[in-house]
């Protein structure tokens with residue numbers, strides 16, 4: 001029996017990358033998966049695909065009505081979508097600030113707003129939000145993205161404490177470097193991908209970049225009954241990056257031998 005047998009699970013931002021890997025794993029764990037995204041999915045996954053801009057209130061409300069009309073319930077809401085933006089504050093564009101906050105934060109609020117009433121009626125449900133390593137610590141390279149991912153954790157914790165007494169859990173994952181189209185598009189020097197990936201790896205105690213499936217398995221854990229006593233937490237999936245304060249390669253002691 002799968003970890004999500006017969007659960008109705010919505011994945012917002014499931015067309016590619018971490019969202020697609022999670023939707024696929026949810027299907028293999030027995031869930032009835034509904035994917036929503038602004039892009040067409042890279043592969044067919046789940047029972048239903050809904051094209052939408054998850055930062056638009058009417059589209060999200062319509063999507064929730066369609067899901068609840070078809071399935072009559074929602075057990076898992078996974079808000080995965082997000083966009084990256086690298087710019088120092090003096091050079092940044094205020095319109096981009098609004099766009100990042102709308103896509104990364106407002107989308108999570110809108111989906112929670114649309115699906116929570118059904119979870120409250122059911123007195124059950126698990127919500128998983130997408131934060132980032134950049135939602136736990138400050139970073140010089142992408143302060144606006146970073147702020148949006150901190151906001152996601154605040155929203156997550158507030159939902160967790162507000163609805164725990166009704167059997168509704170809410171958590172977030174905070175990935176480090178995961179090999180997806182977003183990561184590759186954000187690399188500063190795309191001509192020398194191997195060099196840049198090598199420099200990124202030097203910051204990670206596990207000394208490698210992760211695959212999307214390694215985030216998916218943590219999301220499925222949080223969504224499932226295996227995490228029945230876990231709510232209000234941000235779970236790093238970062239190869240140990242947040243466990244210490246030095247670059248990952250400084251912890252290695254093989255150079256002492």
Ligand SMILES: NC(=O)c1ccc[n+]([C@@H]2O[C@H](COP(=O)([O-])OP(=O)(O)OC[C@H]3O[C@@H](n4cnc5c(N)ncnc54)[C@H](O)[C@@H]3O)[C@@H](O)[C@H]2O)c1
Nearest residue numbers: 013015016017018038053054081082132175177178180182
């Ligand atoms: N890749 C990493 O290293 C990494 C690290 C930390 C956090 N994250 C976060 O993980 C999430 C997934 O990232 P990814 O690397 O798989 O990125 P990705 O760009 O490959 O996937 C993001 C998905 O969100 C969808 N999306 C974007 N805007 C949307 C909108 N307005 N409405 C509906 N769907 C929309 C995209 O179409 C895409 O399918 C993001 O929130 C990202 O910030 C990624």
